[in-house]
Amino acid sequence: MPAFFYRPPSRLWPPLLLGSQLVFNIGFYAVVPFLAIFLRDDMRLSGGAIGLVIGLRTFSQQGMFLLGGALADRFGARGVILCGCLVRISGYLLLALGATLWPIVLGACLTGIGGALFSPSIEALLAKAGTQSEAAGKRSRAEWFALFAVCGELGAMLGPVLGSLLAGFGFQRVALAGAGVFVLALLVLFFTLPRTPRKQAALHIAPWWQTFRNRRFVAFIVAYSAYLFSYNQLYLALPVELRRSGSSESDLGPLFVLASLLIIALQLPLARLARRCGAARILPLGFALLAAAFASVALFAADTPPAGWQRLLPAVCMVTLLTLGQMLIVPVGMDLIPRFASDQNLGAHYGALASMGGLAVLAGNFALGGQLDHALTPSPQAALPWLWLAAVPLCSALAMVFICRPFTRAARAGSR
Incomplete structure (x- = not known):
């Protein structure tokens, strides 16, 4: 050859x-x-x-x-x-x-x-x-x-x-x-x-942990991990809501298609909007939308689901708001990582971001997954798991206000 x-x-x-x-x-x-x-x-x-x-x-x-x-x-x-x-x-x-x-x-x-x-x-x-x-x-x-x-x-x-x-x-x-x-x-x-x-030096554990020496970066990835935990609920919590509403698993497909169509149609315009507004505004807004996604389901959780397509309204609200929040959070969050990293350890910083998200999914699903059993049937208690889920990204929305503040000051200084 x-x-x-x-x-x-x-x-x-x-x-x-x-x-x-x-x-x-x-x-x-x-x-x-x-x-x-x-x-x-x-x-x-x-x-x-x-x-x-x-x-x-x-x-x-x-x-x-x-x-x-x-x-x-x-x-x-x-x-x-x-x-x-x-x-x-x-x-x-x-x-x-x-x-x-x-x-x-x-x-x-x-x-x-x-x-x-x-x-x-x-x-x-x-x-x-x-x-x-x-x-x-x-x-x-x-x-x-x-x-x-x-x-x-x-x-x-x-x-x-x-x-x-x-x-x-x-x-x-x-x-x-x-x-x-x-x-x-x-x-x-x-x-x-x-x-x-390729680096000629041997691979040691120490370079992996250098990513955690920057306290602001650690705070950022901890707060950002609420995104992956929240979006992972499309696999864990969304089927629970479909069962409560009397829907079938076949309805999962159209809901995933809805999410994909929203991103294909709106991702680039929202990315341009995010670039103009800055991370200090966009990231709190994105995480607030994730919280609103779960809160919207909590509003319906105690009620007997209606007949027809209206029974899917809470699930549609959840998928739509989660997707809008994702479209705002991901491009901005990914774009911030090089500000914390150098060319030599950029991959490790992206790895740390995803690893923290994995820990959040494992810990969050373990802590709150059992609570979703209360949301399988309409009852006053059915709203509580959704409110707990909403509290996680809401805390991140508040944290991002303070974490991203230096980037706003740097952008203003660079524009002078």
Whole structure:
């Protein structure tokens, strides 16, 4: 075989990263939303056990982002991205071929670990490419991340469609299709991703923890973690509301499509608005919208659901407000990370951000997941779990007012 087949290109093409996010999300959302149904119907697990498995999957991905980011800083993003694809393929194969509970649990965790390897690496590459684009007077870094989110949501819309088409053939076929998507992504990225610089020094634990020496950064990622916890409730709390309203799981698909369409239509305009308003205004507003999403469900929780499509109104409000909050929070939050980091440990900072989110999901679901049992049927007590959920992002909204204040002063000083 000619030698040039083994030579990656010398320059990074930013749209390649956007396309990778699209394909990765197609492969993810074609499988993971159907995992809970498989665990309940085929594996006969209880609701608490299903929540634990899904929580472990989330934590194995978000909680390992810090390691994935550090590995990207040390060994280069290209190799770590390719390894992440291989790990996720292995996880999907275990989900497809496993006949007992423990291979399924291991497969679910491997799917998360694979994402922990390739996601912070791609985000770090996009941050560097966005910085170069902005310095050249082209598209800003925040706008690149907004496009990144749009591509991700397009994949999140197409993925469940692919999964639904294959669901009638069994979850194993769905998982095999997801593995096939990542095999295709692996081959394309192998030949198109450029080589990235590697540090010659040995990998130590100390560089990972340097990200926590900045107290303001620690406060930021703790407050920001409420976003991932809140958005994760689309998998844990939203099905509870659908059951309370007498809806079926088939209504989950249209609700996810609604979220994706909102992001595709509004992400770029809201990103431009956020850039004009600044982080000190946008992040508190975004987290307030997350709190309002849960509060809107609490308003209906005690009432007997009406007949017809009106029964879905609380769920639609929840999905809409969560999505609007996400669209404001994510591009601004991602754009702030380089202000805390240097080029040498940018991946570790993005990893720390995601790892803290994984801890928040695991701890929050453990602390409040059981409370959602009270929300399964209409009653005065059914509103309490939703109010507890609303309190988490509300605290972050208040915290962001103070955390982002120095960035506002710096922006004003730079405009003089």
